[in-house]
Amino acid sequence: MAGPLSDRHVPTPATSDVGTEYNLWSNVTVSLGVVIGICVVLMPGMLLGAVLAWGAWKITRPSWPTIAILSVGFAAGLVIEAQLIPWLWPLGFLFPGRLYDLLPTSSVLPWSTAVWHGCAVELQGGPLLLLGTEAFLSTRERTLTSGLFTQARQRERTGSSQLGSLLHHYASIVSPVAKLMLASADHPPGGIRLGALRDNRRKPFDLDPSELRLHTFLPGASGSGKTTTLERLADGAMRNGAGLVIIDCKGGGLGGAAERLAKRYRLPFLVVDPDDPEAIGYNPCQGSPADIANKLIGSFTFGEAGEIYKQVGMHVVPLVIRGMLAAGLPLTLRQLAESCSLNGLRLLTRKIADEGLQDELTAIVDDADAAGKSGIISLQHRFGALLQGAFGPLFTADKVLDWEDVFARPSVVYICLSATAASEDVDLMGRVLIQDLKQACARRLRIVARGGTVAPVLCAIDEFAALNEAKQIIDLLLQARQAAMPLLLATQFLPQDPDLRKAVLQAGLLVVHRLEAADAQDVAAQFGTRPTWKVTHQIDWETGTTAKGSIRDVEEYVVHPNTLRRLPVGTAAVRSVATDRHAIVEVIPVQ
Template identity: 25%
Template sequence: MLILLRSSSDNTRGPVHAESLLRNLHRIIRRRHPLTLRIQSIDGEVGLGIECTDELSSVVIRQLRDAYPGLQTDFAASDHPSEDSSTWSLELHRVADVLPIRTYPSFLDDPERELADPITALLAAVRTGRAGKMRCVIETAIRPATQNRQRQSRRILEKLGRRFPSEEWRRRYLRLACDRRLIVRLAGRAIGLMSRKQSVQRTPADAFPETLYECHFVVHCTAPKGVEVIAKRRLLEIAAAFGQFTQGEATIVHEGVTTRSRRLPRRGSLMTPDQLATVWHPPTMTASSVSRLRKSAFKELEPPVWLPSKETERGVTTLGRVAFREQRTQFGIRTADLRRHVFVAGQTGSGKSTFLQNIVMQQIEQDRGVVLIDPHGQLVEELLDHIPRRRTNDVILFDASDDQFPISFNPLRGPPGSDPTLVADGVTTAFKKVFGFDEATAPRLLHIFRNCLLTLVGRPEATLISVQRLLADVNYRKTMTSHVDNPAVKEFWRAEFNRWSDRDRTQYVASLQNKLGAFTSNRRLQLILGSTEKGIDLRTVLDRSQILLCNLSKGTVGNEASTLLGSLLLSSLQLAAMSRANVPEAERPDASVIVDEFHSFLSEGNSTMADALAESRKYRTSYVLATQLLEQLDRATLAGVLGNCGTTMCMTVGPRDAEVLAELMGNGLTPADLMRVPRYHAYIRLLVDGTAHTFSMTTPPPAKYRQHRGEVIRRLSRERYGSSKTEAQSVVDRQYGE
């Protein structure tokens, strides 16, 4: 079985951990079934591999992952050359293998004390073209050395410590005594008889290691027929890369190139675990400069021992599956933790919409109330075909582009018992986003607008369109102000507005009328915001666990209209949730508000979302918020979101966002990790019983369509909550006094 390895690009664990791994494997590898360490270039990618028996594979993988936590493994079939290609092989062996070669401590950069990774040269040597027509592999078959071989090596070291007639005779003895051929070794023994014991030992035999491997090195090059010269040159280049391990008389040499596959020789080259680890180990950060190196694009983080799951608990919302080694356990979030809200960050195309779709579907299947605000419209349209038949009557499809049967939404009609000031402030905050100014830039305009709203809030016949009429129609203004019981508002109209000269009043009011006119003249917005018939009651949606799907597609209703409607909905939702204070907490049904690209509906300094996250938990209203860029949020809103969302999920993000989120997520994640998350993968900081845990996960795939029921749901929603275009227009005309 061939196991392919992918190490993380920020791997700091070098040969020392591979040495420990090889010491552990020494006890379980059998001589009849050696383990093969590979450095290879296959299909244009350079990487490491291990070939072993099926029985040994699980142990090897477990040991590898314990030594290198960020390592990923894949199984592959053993590679065989195609019929139109040939394989050339070059065998290497150690000369004087009882002496140590150069090992990893000698590759440390003295000033920086960083490892100049020795495997870099071998990886670069086997690298081939992107087309993958040529494949190069360094195979090192390892098996434990026999006791007899170790005794022979110990005797050779003892002899080397004696006196020889000359240094040349000593080198000749070393070379012959370590040769792989028996007849040559016998000649070496004869030379060893010339040594004398009275010399001081140069290499003490008691320092000889007890853990030894016999290794067989072979380099293969597979290429199309007819390129023999190029293939042989590549083999010699790879063999030359082993020259970096030469130390004194200990070196690695090669034999002739052959096209015949050789059997594993009975006598291999001796290597200690530290020597073998120097030649083969997962690349460190310093080796990441090798182009086309096989790396793990996604760092896997271990999850907590126990996670909530639908299989073991009721009311759990499934978020995805664990992505750690072989673990693919499905997990979710409890309702109590969902009330602490979920924040999802990820660039377009990372899988956010699919994740949100699965969240919405589960809330619907669990008979909970759901509000989905979608600025693109695609998510809402896809969900229509997933609504269970039993929940058809609960759906309110608020399609802002539907001008044939518009559904009205009157933000001035707050929940029963709501504070008119809060209603007016919510509407004012929403308009700040689309007006593009604040208290500092247009204080008088906002002052007039706020007093207009306070005058109209609570009047059943009043809508946002009534603001224009309130400013322009004296008789209408007298009628509406006669019902005002707020002394400050009365004082505004009596002592301030009416005392302005006609010129000043015209000047002050004109600016507000121009701003409002850009929206009230929009025919679609007129039909939605100007009607008092039927429409959306957000308090009812929350209390009766209804399903409100808001299609605010910017492509059909325009960017500013979509932004205004979304902002008004968020403000009104907060008021509706807070108005449930008159119901005992245990009797408040749970509802979830899912907002895609929620930054679109918030202006700078808009505290709507931060306030909603801080207050809504006690009212059993959960928020799931998604955005592409943190930069699209002002500091106060970002702090409120990150501080109040108990669960944070991070898909692929940009460099600036990665720095912020890496610090929040913790568990060793770096900004680089968050910038290369594959699609439908994520890192999650999951709240479990009030404690956050960060680990890696995969999100559920897109749901399969159950049945095409979108048109049925659209028709029923129009009948229950919408009005015909003619009816809506007549109501709007009455708002203008016609």
């Protein structure tokens, strides 16, 4: 069956008489109101009792069963001592002597002792009066008139009406920025202050660090404020003790923000950038032989016809790594490329004292068929492509990034990838980076499984879709949460790959800036819908609007796609799965 947002949605037939339901709630509301009014008129002391009961419940916070039992108990005392009540005693102030023939004598003696005794009795009805008032307010919300009024008021607040739109437009021009309206723009203890509510700039919108643990998806068009939001979220995470890793696929856009955050929290700042002469290098040959083989072979695409070359690589590379370690050779990509050739394997064999390893390496060269030899030669060319590409200088640097040190203690790592300038090289380097992060996740998961603790780190990938690695990113999303490595994925457009699109839209925290039409439709569906009433008015061509109309139940977007398309710069729609809340937030820039 088509969903409620489908163009071909067929309305579900009514299963009850909506008008009868509304009339029932209206009758209950009126009945409760009449009973409450009679009680207050006859026994005004119950009002004071209700106020005292409200204060007592506010301070002690008892359970609902306790409140009900106490209310009924006090009401029983009121019934037992009803003969002491001077009915309508306030009228004695205005009409002394008028009620003598109708009511007890005490009714015309407002200053007598009987009145004060009666007030004490009436106080006992206060808790039950308070419960009745709560019931009255609850049933009133279910009436048609109240529902329509509440719906109209919500539309005014969210700017759905013409008046609301004008007010929000005026506020965006003349009102102070959100930071100036808030009492404090700083992060609260143990929290992350993202910004202020658009509808009430004096009210902050705070996140709990646990809301970031389910991953964050940050889509938005260019110039909509994504960088500011990313920096704000990273600042809040670091305030709560997390480290930061930024992979910038735009190339340079977040370098300044990363450096500012590192200085602010006095953390080590490490830069991996082929265009920065002061940057450190990157060595993909870190880890066990199997880890290195998975990382490097996984960074290349082979296709169905080249599957045999992939198997050759997974066989040869671990043996070559073991041989390099046994021979005391440096474990670098250049040395690995030199060793992954027929002559290189022969030279490596002569430097090894381990006879068993010698035999294995010799067998690779001597027993290899045509496909095996072609696979070995292809490894040399593939590794050479990495060395001769835009990121080649990083692989030959003396000082390189050590992921073990990065994840051992909080630090800030900024990795600059320019997808526009060298898209093929970025694809290769991006696959290597994602493989390294996946292996780091696996190591951290083993530590957690043994009962150890790991330092939290936020991994932000800006324009992640440029990496063209849907499967690897999905795998990372599945592993990183339990490894205390939540991901923050930012992009201008939703990914085209359906599996990756589904994975990122299911992130625990959505922070959405302005989007184009098609993406706005998909993202708005993630915010969900809510039931509301649609009112129609009957039109008379001669007299105009008549007094007749209709009302029906409909589902409307919590955040409409048009709202996402028109979000101002620096304003985001936020949805948190962990706390089941949503809001339109003006993000506060990090100072």
